[in-house]
Amino acid sequence: MAESEKQSVSRKTMEIVTALLTAGAGLAICFGSWRSGIGWAETGPEAGYFPFYVGVLIILGSLVTLLRTMFFYRHEGEIFLDIEKARPVLGFFLPLVAFTVVSLLLGLYVGTALYICGAMMWQGGYRWWISALAALAVTGLFYLIFEIGFQVPLLKGPIEGWLGIY
Amino acid sequence: MGNFGYLMDGFATVITAHHLMIMMIGVMLGILVGVLPGLGAPNGVSLLLPLTFTMDPISAIILLSCMYWGALFGGSTTSILFNIPGEPSSVATTFDGYPMAKNGQATRALTLAFMSAGIGALAGVVMITLLSGWVARFALQFSSPEFFAVYFLAFASFIGMSANAPAKTLVTMMLGFAFATVGMDTISGGLRLTFGIPDLIKGISFLVAVMGLFGIGELLLTTEEGLRFNGIKARVRPIDVLKTLKEMPRYGWSILRSTLIGIWMGITPAGPTAASFMSYGLARRFAKDKSQFGKGDPRGIVSPETADHSAGTSALLPMLALGVPGSATAAVMMGGLMIWGLTPGPMLFIDRPDFVWGLIASMYLGNVVAVLLVLTTVPLYASILRVPFSIVGPVIVAIIFSGAYQVASSTFDMWLVLGFGILGYLFKKLDYPIAPLVLAMVLGDKAEDAFRQSMLMSNGSLTIFWSNPLVSTIMALGVLMLLWPLIAKAAGLRRPRRPATGHPAKV
Numbered sequence: 001m002a003e004s005e006k007q008s009v010s011r012k013t014m015e016i017v018t019a020l021l022t023a024g025a026g027l028a029i030c031f032g033s034w035r036s037g038i039g040w041a042e043t044g045p046e047a048g049y050f051p052f053y054v055g056v057l058i059i060l061g062s063l064v065t066l067l068r069t070m071f072f073y074r075h076e077g078e079i080f081l082d083i084e085k086a087r088p089v090l091g092f093f094l095p096l097v098a099f100t101v102v103s104l105l106l107g108l109y110v111g112t113a114l115y116i117c118g119a120m121m122w123q124g125g126y127r128w129w130i131s132a133l134a135a136l137a138v139t140g141l142f143y144l145i146f147e148i149g150f151q152v153p154l155l156k157g158p159i160e161g162w163l164g165i166y
Numbered sequence: 167m168g169n170f171g172y173l174m175d176g177f178a179t180v181i182t183a184h185h186l187m188i189m190m191i192g193v194m195l196g197i198l199v200g201v202l203p204g205l206g207a208p209n210g211v212s213l214l215l216p217l218t219f220t221m222d223p224i225s226a227i228i229l230l231s232c233m234y235w236g237a238l239f240g241g242s243t244t245s246i247l248f249n250i251p252g253e254p255s256s257v258a259t260t261f262d263g264y265p266m267a268k269n270g271q272a273t274r275a276l277t278l279a280f281m282s283a284g285i286g287a288l289a290g291v292v293m294i295t296l297l298s299g300w301v302a303r304f305a306l307q308f309s310s311p312e313f314f315a316v317y318f319l320a321f322a323s324f325i326g327m328s329a330n331a332p333a334k335t336l337v338t339m340m341l342g343f344a345f346a347t348v349g350m351d352t353i354s355g356g357l358r359l360t361f362g363i364p365d366l367i368k369g370i371s372f373l374v375a376v377m378g379l380f381g382i383g384e385l386l387l388t389t390e391e392g393l394r395f396n397g398i399k400a401r402v403r404p405i406d407v408l409k410t411l412k413e414m415p416r417y418g419w420s421i422l423r424s425t426l427i428g429i430w431m432g433i434t435p436a437g438p439t440a441a442s443f444m445s446y447g448l449a450r451r452f453a454k455d456k457s458q459f460g461k462g463d464p465r466g467i468v469s470p471e472t473a474d475h476s477a478g479t480s481a482l483l484p485m486l487a488l489g490v491p492g493s494a495t496a497a498v499m500m501g502g503l504m505i506w507g508l509t510p511g512p513m514l515f516i517d518r519p520d521f522v523w524g525l526i527a528s529m530y531l532g533n534v535v536a537v538l539l540v541l542t543t544v545p546l547y548a549s550i551l552r553v554p555f556s557i558v559g560p561v562i563v564a565i566i567f568s569g570a571y572q573v574a575s576s577t578f579d580m581w582l583v584l585g586f587g588i589l590g591y592l593f594k595k596l597d598y599p600i601a602p603l604v605l606a607m608v609l610g611d612k613a614e615d616a617f618r619q620s621m622l623m624s625n626g627s628l629t630i631f632w633s634n635p636l637v638s639t640i641m642a643l644g645v646l647m648l649l650w651p652l653i654a655k656a657a658g659l660r661r662p663r664r665p666a667t668g669h670p671a672k673v
Contacts, residue, residue, distance in 0.1 A: 064333035124556030
């Protein structure tokens with residue numbers, strides 16, 4: 001089992017990392033509230049009064065989780081994620097990030113079409129023209145439902161401008 | 167019996183061709199999101215909400231609530247045919263539903279599930295019809311301290327009753343409150359917790375959080391588990407349906423017990439997931455012959471389904487009458503009401519009786535429509551699940567991102583969805599509950615206002631929360647809930663937190 005452990009992240013590590021992260025968020029919230037004032041003004045409690053205590057409770061909760069994980073706890077030996085499982089997750093997540101970036105640059109319609117086409121070709125192993133057709137069909141459906149059906153516009157980029165769609 | 171008259175007016179509002187069509191669309195969309203992985207009831211309602219901003223509130227709430235019913239039914243369908251719970255609350259249905267379908271009795275399993283679900287839901291609506299007016303009238307005596315105490319009770323019972331570690335529940339809940347406070351402070355007008363980022367001035371929308379936490383997070387989890395759909399071919403034959411209907415009365419006792427469990431768990435914020443597990447457990451405990459459980463015992467389908475749906479509908483009672491939603495989906499709908507300019511709570515019954523009773527009437531009809539539709543369209547939805555994940559996954563992602571953008575036409579929200587997605591994945595893998603976070607995000611402003619107004623009334627003294635019998639009772643109940651894990655442990659009552667094997671409930 002020693003070999004497999006090298007290529008995996010243990011649950012205990014992730015528990016500790018997450019507890020530290022939430023504790024950090026708690027600290028940031030306390031600090032942010034403190035800057036907006038956590039005391040009592042003429043008009044009553046100041047803006048940071050309530051969120052400050054929320055931050056304090058987050059820190060407390062995180063500390064409890066941290067201590068329980070480190071000193072008494074049962075997640076010994078549990079694996080959070082190993083390389084076998086990390087691969088499909090990353091294979092799904094990285095295109096997701098690419099989709100976000102492309103959509104911000106070229107608009108959501110073009111982003112959607114490219115993303116669905118790409119995901120079908122690389123993850124599904126479909127031929128390019130099947131993927132392209134499916135991508136166009138989905139994008140067209142989005143246009144019909146959102147833009148025409150509900151009249152809620154989606155983000156558009158330069159390409160729709162050239163085509164004169166809006 | 168004023169409620170009855172109001173209810174008839176409600177039916178008059180709802181029975182129009184337009185509203186019936188909206189109902190059917192809502193149910194169909196709901197079954198779809200219930201069936202698809204990564205899209206559940208809270209997520210589906212969040213995605214649909216921005217599209218309803220231009221509709222009138224009654225049509226909009228009918229659409230959203232019918233989507234909720236549809237999603238509950240869709241979740242049971244995949245549990246039975248694919249052994250994959252489409253919703254956390256239908257996990258318990260897989261225990262006996264899938265084995266029965268595997269034995270060649272798919273129609274029987276589906277009919278049992280849908281009929282008992284329908285009965286459970288209707289029982290929940292009857293309860294709402296009878297009690298809501300009374301609860302709302304009672305709540306009219308409430309002022310700020312009482313409202314804060316009710317919120318406190320709701321959140322304390324989350325911590326005390328949750329199957330997750332109390333410290334983790336506390337952390338996600340408080341993170342929800344913190345997200346709710348980001349942006350402009352409604353009372354002083356000052357900016358809070360924006361850390362100099364201009365995009366945060368408008369605040370963080372709970373819709374974006376739900377889409378990321380439930381949607382992207384769930385999809386990441388799905389890819390990790392590597393979904394294989396070993397579905398069972400389902401052909402719903404009318405004769406089998408009728409045969410199953412004839413055996414329904416035999417399970418009357420199970421249905422009654424499960425309805426009561428469901429209603430109780432729905433009104434208190436324990437929610438449908440806990441209700442279905444508890445109901446399954448009790449059905450097993452009270453059964454004389456336990457040997458068939460896990461192999462396709464009809465009681466093992468009827469009990470969790472009835473409780474799931476009666477809890478799902480009952481969750482709307484505290485939302486409407488008190489402004490405290492009983493489930494994550496109810497929380498999202500309540501956020502919707504506030505966006506439409508309606509304030510859930512006792513005043514809604516006085517200001518907009520047409521809206522409240524229209525909604526309640528639509529719950530009767532919507533559930534009947536849902537049972538009929540789901541029975542006739544099951545094969546269609548089952549075939550959707552056979553489409554490979556490499557197509558369905560990206561389409562769902564694109565829908566979620568489009569939805570996130572539509573909330574406020576902001577590109578920053580698309581990054582937020584991504585961030586919440588990672589957070590959701592992490593939280594689910596480490597057993598942090600997500601429902602309290604959503605509830606806290608929706609209720610954050612109201613809870614804070616109630617707290618600050620109470621503080622103003624008392625000049626900053628916390629004793630106001632113990633100043634009269636009413637508020638003291640509610641606060642005492644809250645403290646009891648909060649300390650419940652300790653009390654139960656001391657009394658040796660507490661069950662082991664989760665079964666060693668089997669499906670963990672992901673809420």
